[in-house]
């Protein structure tokens with residue numbers, strides 16, 4: 541396989557990539573009834589380590605709750621399976637995709653007798669929005685689609701079905717020549733990206749939408765808030781941000797396990813700051829990359845080491 545990975549873990553078994561199949565009448569395929577995670581294993585100076593793995597595993601189990609999905613493996617079993625996948629394929633730097641979903645039995649919206657299935661895949665994944673994006677930033681578009689409201693579906697659960705909203709917004713942006721979208725919530729306030737949280741810098745202070753703004757409780761969002769506060773910045777993480785405040789921002793950036801820290805240099809036709817990666821964004825981005833490179837003692841609890849040899 542061109543991604544030089546050949547094994548996937550499914551329901552307790554390691555299967556060949558090409559054998560990792562599900563039945564076409566799988567409930568999750570028809571109704572979006574899956575929950576998933578996106579995490580990274582970083583090849584740190586102290587060895588390969590899963591970044592904030594405990595938080596990602598916890599969110600996976602929390603995401604399953606509203607759907608009464610009963611994941612039949614423990615966190616320890618999923619952790620060992622993930623480490624074994626990394627070892628077998630010698631992928632010290634990779635992206636990790638656990639998923640739990642209602643499988644195949646009878647169809648109909650109620651998953652009544654459908655089993656809960658669990659799988660984990662890992663693969664090499666570089667800069668989510670492109671290598672150039674990390675240094676030079678990206679142009680984004682405010683989507684004409686609104687984020688689903690947390691009153692309609694738990695937006696703090698990473699549910700597969702939610703991502704058709706992300707797909708609609710992101711593809712609309714790319715169709716119009718932008719790299720990614722920013723999605724407003726039904727109140728018209730800034731929510732997040734299709735697969736990222738949004739941060740704003742103004743007069744040296746940092747702002748990011750409150751969790752109540754129908755957004756995912758991002759783990760990278762949490763990491764960057766911690767890093768920013770450790771660097772002495774004032775962070776406002778319980779605010780609502782209007783569309784107009786994007787235009788007058790000094791800096792904007794995305795955070796995510798895949799996106800890491802990606803500067804935003806333009807929103808629709810409005811240049812943000814001087815149209816390049818802002819100084820605060822650069823400082824936070826460089827500190828983030830320094831941390832995932834060095835796995836320093838100060839952030840030791842963020843690293844779950846994978847002994848490869």
Ligand SMILES: Cc1[nH+]cc(COP(=O)(O)O)c(CN[C@@H](CCC(=O)O)C(=O)O)c1O
Pocket residue numbers: 577578579706732733734735736737755756757758759760761795796797798799
């Ligand atoms: C809607 C959304 N909001 C925020 C985030 C950032 O959350 P966190 O990774 O915990 O910092 C992500 C992660 N998006 C994942 C899926 C990307 C994909 O294309 O699939 C990811 O970054 O892995 C989202 O999907």
